[in-house]
Structures are given as structure tokens and as C-alpha cells.
Amino acid sequence: MSSPGSDEINNTSESTFLYQNEDDFDNTILTPDFLEFNEFKEHDIFLSLPTPRKSSTLKLHSTNLDSSPPKSSNSFAKMEKLANCSTFSGYSQDNAQKFLSEFKSYALLHDLRDFDGKKVAAFHLHLKGPALTWFNTLSERSKESWNPLKFRKSQQLEDFHSQILEKGNLLHKPDHEVLARFIEGLPEKMAFFVRAGQPADLSAALTSAKMAETCGYREKIFENAVSTSPPEQQSDISNLRF
Known part of the structure; x- marks a missing residue:
């Protein structure tokens, strides 16, 4: 009958005999079936996702942007200027x-x-x-x-102005008197318009009178207009009338 100590020695020597090298251990214990069974498998996250029932399309909302070049502010400024009077x-x-x-x-x-x-x-x-x-x-x-x-093209007013001016120069009348005689010779309402403008000289009075004539503001055509040759008794500029 063998003792317990001798059994342990026998087992150790048997193990040493069976697995004397690493290759023997791999061939006996690490079999393909053993390795496959004990292999640590990584979790595949894609396998855990549910299969979509139907495909969905993501719609992108596009904003219609005006690609035309900005309008020039200069053209608007020019038109605005033209619109004023x-x-x-x-x-x-x-x-x-x-x-x-x-x-x-x-x-x-x-x-x-x-x-x-x-x-x-x-x-x-x-x-x-x-x-x-x-x-x-x-x-x-x-x-x-x-x-x-509307403007009526007529030389009558200019003729009256020229003759008043010429007569005033012949009689050596001062400018303010020539101006007064010119205004007095105009129709009443036209004379009122010219006086309201307070003309500084005969030229300014003619401009105001032409403005009134342009707007059709004439009560009558020339009455007692001066003739080309002054009458015998016409010795003063006051006889000139429009």
C-alpha cells in the first residue's frame, strides 16, 4: 500500500511527463473547440440596431435668395432729383x-x-x-x-419794353421813372403782378411781365401802343402805353 506522499510525487511526475513542453500543452488543452467556446466576442452595435421599416428622406428647406445685383442708389437719387421742381x-x-x-x-x-x-x-x-x-x-x-x-410767342411785350427804354434814353429820364412808366403801361392785373415782384430794374420788370404773359394773364392786346415814329405832341415818356 502506497503512502499519500508517494502519490503526490507520482502525480507531479506524471504531469511533468505529460506536459514537458508548451507545445504539448497547446495541443492537448487549447484545442480549436476550446478556444472557440471561450473566445471573448466583441459587441457589434450595428447588429443591435433595429432594421428600418421604410427609408426616410431628409428634406432640406432651401431659401430662394435673390442673386440679382443690388440696385444702384445713384439712379434712384437721380430720379428723385428729376421729380422735384x-x-x-x-x-x-x-x-x-x-x-x-x-x-x-x-x-x-x-x-x-x-x-x-x-x-x-x-x-x-x-x-x-x-x-x-x-x-x-x-x-x-x-x-x-x-x-x-400756355406761352404765347409774341414780340409785342418786348417791343413795348424796347420803345420805353429807347424813349427814356432820348429824354434822359432816370431809371426808376422809366421803370414806373413801363409798369403803368401794362394792363391792370399784369401791372399788379409786376409790382408785387418788386423789380429792381426794367429788365426784371420785363421778366415778371413775360411770366404773366406766359401764363395767359392778359386782359387785352396792346392799346395805344407806341408807333415807330413818335407823334408830334408826344414829348414825354408818360404818353407811352401798353
């Missing part, structure tokens, strides 16, 4: 012809026709001072259309 007061320093030319462009730009009252209304709004006072004295009938206010 200066006012006219009828004073000696005001240029009536320049105002009328500018107002003509203003009316064309805003499509103001001669046959309606819009052009007359716009003309009214651009008058102030003596010119506005003069306009307010016109009859309502003359304000119904622009046609009566």
Missing part, C-alpha cells in the same frame, strides 16, 4: 423762363396733360409769394385747363 415767387431775382422750362420737364415726367386740371394744380403748388397772389386772382374758368396758360 423749384418754386417761383415772381421776384426780380427769379428766372421765369428757367422755371417754366423746369416745370415743363416736371409735367412730362409726371405725365401731366394739358387738357386736365392736374397740370394747372401742379403749377399752382409751385408758386409762392407775389406769383401765388397773382394766380389766386385768376378766374376759375382760366384754371380749368393748361391751354389758356
Whole structure:
């Protein structure tokens, strides 16, 4: 009968005999089946995701952007400048012809026709001072259309001015008297308009008178107009009438 100590020695020697080298251990214990069974498998996160039932499309909301170049502010500024029209007061320093030319462009730009009252209304709004006072004295009938206010090309007013000036020079009259005689020779309402403008000289008075004539503000044609050759009894400038 063997003792316990001898059994342990026998077992140890048997183990040493069975697995004397590492290759023997691998061949006996680490078999393919053993390795496959004890292999640590990594968790596949994609396998845990549920299979989508139907595909979904992500819609992108696009914003329609204006790709056109920005409008130039210069063109707007130019148009805004064209849309404005200066006012006219009828004073000696005001240029009536320049105002009328500018107002003509203003009316064309805003499509103001001669046959309606819009052009007359716009003309009214651009008058102030003596010119506005003069306009307010016109009859309502003359304000119904622009046609009566149109410029009438006539040399009669210029002729009257020239003859007054010539006669004043011949008689050596002072400028203020020549100016007074010129205004007195005008029709009453036209003379009122010229006086309201307080012309500084004869040239300024002619400008104001032409403004009144341009707007059709004439009560009558020339009466007692001066002839080319002065009459015998016409010894003073006061005999010259318009």
C-alpha cells in the first residue's frame, strides 16, 4: 500500500511527463473547440440596431435668395432729383423762363396733360409769394385747363419794353421813372403782378411781365401802343402805353 506522499510525487511526475513542453500543452488543452467556446466576442452595435421599416428622406428647406445685383442708389437719387421742381415767387431775382422750362420737364415726367386740371394744380403748388397772389386772382374758368396758360410767342411785350427804354434814353429820364412808366403801361392785373415782384430794374420788370404773359394773364392786346415814329405832341415818356 502506497503512502499519500508517494502519490503526490507520482502525480507531479506524471504531469511533468505529460506536459514537458508548451507545445504539448497547446495541443492537448487549447484545442480549436476550446478556444472557440471561450473566445471573448466583441459587441457589434450595428447588429443591435433595429432594421428600418421604410427609408426616410431628409428634406432640406432651401431659401430662394435673390442673386440679382443690388440696385444702384445713384439712379434712384437721380430720379428723385428729376421729380422735384423749384418754386417761383415772381421776384426780380427769379428766372421765369428757367422755371417754366423746369416745370415743363416736371409735367412730362409726371405725365401731366394739358387738357386736365392736374397740370394747372401742379403749377399752382409751385408758386409762392407775389406769383401765388397773382394766380389766386385768376378766374376759375382760366384754371380749368393748361391751354389758356400756355406761352404765347409774341414780340409785342418786348417791343413795348424796347420803345420805353429807347424813349427814356432820348429824354434822359432816370431809371426808376422809366421803370414806373413801363409798369403803368401794362394792363391792370399784369401791372399788379409786376409790382408785387418788386423789380429792381426794367429788365426784371420785363421778366415778371413775360411770366404773366406766359401764363395767359392778359386782359387785352396792346392799346395805344407806341408807333415807330413818335407823334408830334408826344414829348414825354408818360404818353407811352401798353
